[in-house]
Amino acid sequence: MSLLIVGSTALDSIKTPNAENPRLLGGSASHAAVAASFFTPVNLVGIVGEDFPKKYVALYRKHGINLDGLQNVPGKTFHWSGEYEVNMNNRRTLATELGVFETFNPTLPEAYRRTPYVLLANIAPSLQHHVLDQMKKPKFVVADTMDLWLNIALQDLLKLLKRVDAFVLNDSEARQLTDQDNVMVALKQIHKMGPKYVIVKKGEHGAILSGPNGIFVAPAFPLEKVMDPTGAGDSFVGGMIGYIASQKGTVDSKIRRAMVHGSVVASFCCEGFGLQQTTRVTSAKIAQRVKTLEKLVRF
Amino acid sequence: MSLLIVGSTALDSIKTPNAENPRLLGGSASHAAVAASFFTPVNLVGIVGEDFPKKYVALYRKHGINLDGLQNVPGKTFHWSGEYEVNMNNRRTLATELGVFETFNPTLPEAYRRTPYVLLANIAPSLQHHVLDQMKKPKFVVADTMDLWLNIALQDLLKLLKRVDAFVLNDSEARQLTDQDNVMVALKQIHKMGPKYVIVKKGEHGAILSGPNGIFVAPAFPLEKVMDPTGAGDSFVGGMIGYIASQKGTVDSKIRRAMVHGSVVASFCCEGFGLQQTTRVTSAKIAQRVKTLEKLVRF
Numbered sequence: 001m002s003l004l005i006v007g008s009t010a011l012d013s014i015k016t017p018n019a020e021n022p023r024l025l026g027g028s029a030s031h032a033a034v035a036a037s038f039f040t041p042v043n044l045v046g047i048v049g050e051d052f053p054k055k056y057v058a059l060y061r062k063h064g065i066n067l068d069g070l071q072n073v074p075g076k077t078f079h080w081s082g083e084y085e086v087n088m089n090n091r092r093t094l095a096t097e098l099g100v101f102e103t104f105n106p107t108l109p110e111a112y113r114r115t116p117y118v119l120l121a122n123i124a125p126s127l128q129h130h131v132l133d134q135m136k137k138p139k140f141v142v143a144d145t146m147d148l149w150l151n152i153a154l155q156d157l158l159k160l161l162k163r164v165d166a167f168v169l170n171d172s173e174a175r176q177l178t179d180q181d182n183v184m185v186a187l188k189q190i191h192k193m194g195p196k197y198v199i200v201k202k203g204e205h206g207a208i209l210s211g212p213n214g215i216f217v218a219p220a221f222p223l224e225k226v227m228d229p230t231g232a233g234d235s236f237v238g239g240m241i242g243y244i245a246s247q248k249g250t251v252d253s254k255i256r257r258a259m260v261h262g263s264v265v266a267s268f269c270c271e272g273f274g275l276q277q278t279t280r281v282t283s284a285k286i287a288q289r290v291k292t293l294e295k296l297v298r299f
Numbered sequence: 300m301s302l303l304i305v306g307s308t309a310l311d312s313i314k315t316p317n318a319e320n321p322r323l324l325g326g327s328a329s330h331a332a333v334a335a336s337f338f339t340p341v342n343l344v345g346i347v348g349e350d351f352p353k354k355y356v357a358l359y360r361k362h363g364i365n366l367d368g369l370q371n372v373p374g375k376t377f378h379w380s381g382e383y384e385v386n387m388n389n390r391r392t393l394a395t396e397l398g399v400f401e402t403f404n405p406t407l408p409e410a411y412r413r414t415p416y417v418l419l420a421n422i423a424p425s426l427q428h429h430v431l432d433q434m435k436k437p438k439f440v441v442a443d444t445m446d447l448w449l450n451i452a453l454q455d456l457l458k459l460l461k462r463v464d465a466f467v468l469n470d471s472e473a474r475q476l477t478d479q480d481n482v483m484v485a486l487k488q489i490h491k492m493g494p495k496y497v498i499v500k501k502g503e504h505g506a507i508l509s510g511p512n513g514i515f516v517a518p519a520f521p522l523e524k525v526m527d528p529t530g531a532g533d534s535f536v537g538g539m540i541g542y543i544a545s546q547k548g549t550v551d552s553k554i555r556r557a558m559v560h561g562s563v564v565a566s567f568c569c570e571g572f573g574l575q576q577t578t579r580v581t582s583a584k585i586a587q588r589v590k591t592l593e594k595l596v597r598f
Binding site: 257260 | 387482484501505513518521524559595597
């Protein structure tokens, strides 16, 4: 079944100790949409400016992503630039130019409003609310976020948590949101804020799910070379919800395998700059890595 | 089959934000021996001074640990004191008083020399060598270490790596030893230094094994409350080698389950100060937690 994704559609300029890559296709919605596209049809909601390269539109289309909800307006596309340290764990934002994003008002095409699965990828909680307001009885809604919104839009985010089925955040955000250092305790507290499913992403250490069927400790796919982790979290959640949307059965029966598929797509994302590597992936390669991961954790 | 363990036998004074516990039974050999004792008979090699409390001797005995190799000499027992920060991840050594440890010369009782399994728990590499020199055809030798020895006894440690079957270290030590930030690359480099099995401990994130059968990503048992992580790494390696020594079959066929058993014993260790919680554990409780962990990682 189809999946609606709203989030940022951006140009990312990424520096690492070894390379500099200007104006790559980036943003939470771009990474999540490409990741999900391996599993299910995607309806994208976003905004870009006049400077948005045609090749990136072509890239979305190559992945079969529906762009009826991608606004193209006068002005500049959201541009983020950042720099990673040698160990790839610490990153520093060099510049954030919001451009057309500043006036983004995501009005959904009529045909989008009955999409059964919804991913509110990382974007201001007010916009996540606005998209949700327009949806007609979605089956399953996942929200992602980032530390910025905990700092400047906490009340909006807390209200959102009462409206979503699943909430995804990383470990430092979970600590910040709950003021709890222990992840297991943080998961319990976040449930009380609303979501039935809470997923804490731990980067190279995998992810932890807490849901009606208890805890699931999901592995990350171990990599020998991380080129650029930008978008890995978005790829994880996009791959995960894309897999859920593509499979029959209850969410409970498929969410664990969905997280593993998300982990695998995220691992490909880390192996190239921006979406370079993710866009080269095939369903067969994903299936192969899922199989490998199954062997890596079996005991 | 029986297991010889050499390492430190110490008194630990441990401060956390909520409590202060003076002169607990501690040291790498104490934690590893108690952990291993749930699976297999242990021959302990260590040294204590006149101040070593009788109740700790009784505790060893309660766990069926053979103390023929525990030297009791005039002077003071090795005493370590340290302090944990709120998040339990950062610890600060307040004092290290070597006492009788300074002159420790581990001469093995004759009956110990044919012990088939050997754990060289964390202690100076020169002493690990000295013990190994006295062993007669051990079946399987595991060595653990700490950052101190990388700093002050690297050449001894590198020589040791050529003599052991398995080497266990934590992630920051693996980075320091190889000057490689990526754990997967570090594992490969450490294999080149000698050991057939390399295990990198990652605390609450589990552990990674690299061996002839490839990579194994071992989970940690998720805990809601960590009282005191001191000795968790020693408990992990003690439980692991204890399980290996207790089971039939090749090392390859049992090392993954052995790591999971080690993880579980380490989780109990973290739930109390020093050995308080570990000594209360039963084989049934360990088996129960292993079962739970199997469910937590299944997908």
